[in-house]
Amino acid sequence: MTWAAVSARRLARHRLDAPATVGGDPVTRRIADVVAGTCGAHAQVMSAAEVSVAMRVAGAVRGDVRNALWRDRTLVRAHGPRGTVHLMASRELPAWVGALGGLDADRGVAVGEPYLDPDQVAALAEACPGVLAYRDLTATELTQALADTVGGWAAEPVVDAFRDHLPRWRWAQPTLGHRGALCFGPNRGREVTFTSPARLLPGFVPMDGPPALRRLALRYLHGYGPATPAEFARWLGAPRDRCEEVFRELGDSVERVTVAGAGPAFQIAGDPTHHELPRGVRLLPYFDVFGVGCHPRSLLFAGGAARRALARGQAGNYPLLLVDGQVAGVWHQALRGRRLRVTVEPLVRLSEAESDELAFQVQRLAGIQGAEEAEVETGRVTVGPHA
Template structure:
């Protein structure tokens, strides 16, 4: 079986993630291809798409949110993701038990003796009129009707697990600060959500596997599980094996992939790319060594924005008074510093609507 080294996996990941070369995909196509973008920080998907798409206009994404073609929902790993409306409809039910399980993992004692199906029905009744409500408003109405667990636990269980809801704009619009207001996903989209499929071969899971491999492969089943939070999708993987190809990584793990998916030559040059906080190009794997050193793995879960140099995390970045500030994790060569500064200036212009191209790259490693 062919062994793929870390650099081969890195270039495959960059190609699938639209980071090896900016794509001409339309915005909804890119959101769909990526299987959504992690979006608990509302403005971060704009940088994620700017780094991946040619001539990306942030108003295009805002318009999609306003037209309800993309939505913000709790989905993979119980985190807020920006996904297409079609994927929200098709995937939400498949994630239902995982969402419940993850909330119970934090608040199990508070929900002891609580009928969760009854609580879900009560939550849907509160939001049945289709009016967006804050989580506090939902909790207040529920608590007034019945004894309930603590308010924080109740809010997280209802709006992040039991009841499929969307976070309505203006939350998530470009350059807009707005609190979370929840609305029934079916009401928001004007569509019924797909029901759980009893087929033991898990057709929805098979779709998730194919879509994951298209955007993240080659990958192990542990990587798939880390991306979606589901328990490995074993039935789906088993049903698909005949149409997949297999590799090994340098640790001996089996990696699965779609046969025709891009696997560029490991010598392919990789441009500097600025990634937003919690980007799935990093978080979408259990073994993240293809893109980030183990010593820096904690950055990816701490909300740090990172810079890729030669395809790997080499710096963190932020913005200070219109200046993009880069802090290298190790000493960069003069050529790499120049490339980081050039891409950073382009990012500064994007974030400031052309008012600033200022970038500062620290001399010393962080």
């Protein structure tokens, strides 16, 4: 397969070639379909997550993503791959919890180190659904509730974090999410809240671990393939040998292909090749999953893009300018009231048509965020990478 064919298919699967149309479906359902197709959306920075998702659905705005989360509940905010916070399609959460919880179980005694032992992690996982069964709790409220339930050790401020110390249970927060013991509720003012997936999604039952992990591997290959077991392991934050085993277990469901300039990889068996060239100018916000999840980086971030758009080899810390499926620059926005100003630093010379499309994308970015005025300028982006 040529790299162009790989890029064209990934752009289509990520709805970056053309946004998904709503048709007769509620927009929040279409949003969930798009998020399922990308295997989630990074949500450490919720404002960026809202843009990332909304840009993939025709006519969608940030409020539609919030409605999908808190009104219609077609999305859920939970701990996903690598323990990072993601938006996920609610219907996919049983598979996510089954796969990630199973991987945590495989880690055994190492799960809680150095702040918790396995028995303490198990006690927290058992306690969380009960204390979160009837209402959302802030971190402070949940800390007290867990201390009352499992013992004062849960609230001991021992976890180093940003020149402060968090309570002991917070070290296990991603693990508790992976086990389906908690997820995020709506913010209470500026404070994050936690809730139980079983309360948020009635009938929630995690899948068994091995089939859930195989399902997740196929979903990943649908959105990011062709890919290698090592790339899947890096994306998921899982042991490479376990991911190699998963790919073997997939059997005839996958097939080996060779990507020009990258080498052998796997795709879903019979997945059609896109023969058209990748086209389009797109502005991807912080931590957009296309930049974070697509490999190999040497081809996606070719030439000067690796030096300018990666932070110590890590993707996501800069918003990306994408031209014809390639990282071709970085950008930054300043949103003040109803006015949006976007500075774009291209690494390639944009044609007149590409400049016009860039201007259109800036207007779309403004509409998603509720801005009434928008302007774009090209020049050096002086803002450093996001932490």
